[in-house]
Each structure stands twice: as structure tokens, then as C-alpha cells.
Amino acid sequence: MKSSLLVIVARFCLYLSVLSCIASIWNVATAEQYKIGVVDAMEVLEQSPQAEQMATELRMEFEERNREIIDMQRLVTDLNERLTNDTLNMNETEVARLDRELYVKGRELQRMEDQYKEDLSFRRNEILTALQDEIIEAIEIVSEQNQFDIVLTGGVNWASSKINMTPLVIEYLKNKLKK
Numbered sequence: 001m002k003s004s005l006l007v008i009v010a011r012f013c014l015y016l017s018v019l020s021c022i023a024s025i026w027n028v029a030t031a032e033q034y035k036i037g038v039v040d041a042m043e044v045l046e047q048s049p050q051a052e053q054m055a056t057e058l059r060m061e062f063e064e065r066n067r068e069i070i071d072m073q074r075l076v077t078d079l080n081e082r083l084t085n086d087t088l089n090m091n092e093t094e095v096a097r098l099d100r101e102l103y104v105k106g107r108e109l110q111r112m113e114d115q116y117k118e119d120l121s122f123r124r125n126e127i128l129t130a131l132q133d134e135i136i137e138a139i140e141i142v143s144e145q146n147q148f149d150i151v152l153t154g155g156v157n158w159a160s161s162k163i164n165m166t167p168l169v170i171e172y173l174k175n176k177l178k179k
Contacts, residue, residue, distance in 0.1 A: 037164075039169055
């Protein structure tokens with residue numbers, strides 16, 4: 001989950017930084033002073049209570065299916081051990097039946113695991129998209145409330161605390177969740 005989350009957040013940050021750079025280049029031509037803010041989107045994503053809440057919801061949503069897969073894994077392991085250990089005490093028909101049952105259950109387990117991974121990935125991406133939208137909205141609202149002219153969210157190696165508005169965005173998200 002972390003690696004796909006990082007890829008999505010990286011794309012999100014790159015997109016916002018490009019837009020921010022275009023806006024700043026356009027505005028450099030004028031002699032006015034601008035209030036610039038910087039947001040570490042990764043930090044917002046990691047520290048927002050919404051991310052924790054969504055991770056918990058995802059875990060709970062897939063908990064039953066995960067247990068079913070674990071039970072099926074145990075069954076396949078037990079069948080395999082039985083086939084390995086008890087073959088000498090069985091006739092050919094019993095061995096063939098047990099071998100076939102192991103094959104069928106193994107394929108069923110593989111299908112369950114594949115479907116689980118696919119569904120989990122799809123659902124995780126849905127949740128991350130919703131979370132990114134919520135973070136973008138929070139950045140926009142906090143920017144307007146604090147009258148920032150330009151807000152950069154990516155491509156910044158360092159920013160002073162004077163222009164770092166990450167804590168403001170995190171606090172906004174925390175307060176929003178409490179409501």
C-alpha cells in the first residue's frame with residue numbers, strides 16, 4: 001500500500017508544483033509582493049486523521065475476506081501434509097481423490113487471492129483519490145483563509161517555517177474530521 005500511495009502522492013505533488021510554477025512565472029513580471037506558501041503533501045497525507053480513518057475502513061472492509069483466505073491456506077496446507085504423510089496408508093483411489101481435492105482447493109485459493117488483491121488495489125485507489133481531493137480542497141481553503149497568493153506543494157527541498165503551511169492544512173483536516 002505504501003509504494004502505490006507514494007507513487008500517487010508523487011504524481012499529485014508534481015502536478016501541483018507544475019501549476020504553481022506556471023502561476024509564479026506569470027506573476028513575476030509584476031512588481032507586487034506575493035505571499036507564498038509551501039505544503040508538504042506527503043506529510044499532510046501521513047499525518048491527516050482522514051488517512052488513518054480510511055486505512056481503518058479499508059482494513060475492516062477486507063478483514064472477512066482475509067480470514068477466508070487464511071482459512072483456505074490452512075486447508076490447502078493440511079491437505080498437502082496429509083497427502084505427503086499418509087500416502088503409504090491409502091489406496092490409489094484415495095490418493096487420487098486427495099490429490100484432486102488438493103488441486104481444486106489450490107486453484108480456488110489462487111483465485112481468491114488474485115481477486116482479493118485486485119479488489120483491494122481498486123478500493124485503495126478509490127480511497128486515495130478521495131483523500132487527495134480532500135487534501136487539495138483543504139490546501140485551497142487554508143490558502144484562501146490565510147490570503148496566500150501562491151502555494152507550492154512539490155519540488156521544494158526546503159522552506160522556512162514562515163511560509164510552511166503544512167501544519168495549518170493538517171490542523172484544518174483534523175478540525176474538519178471532528179465536525
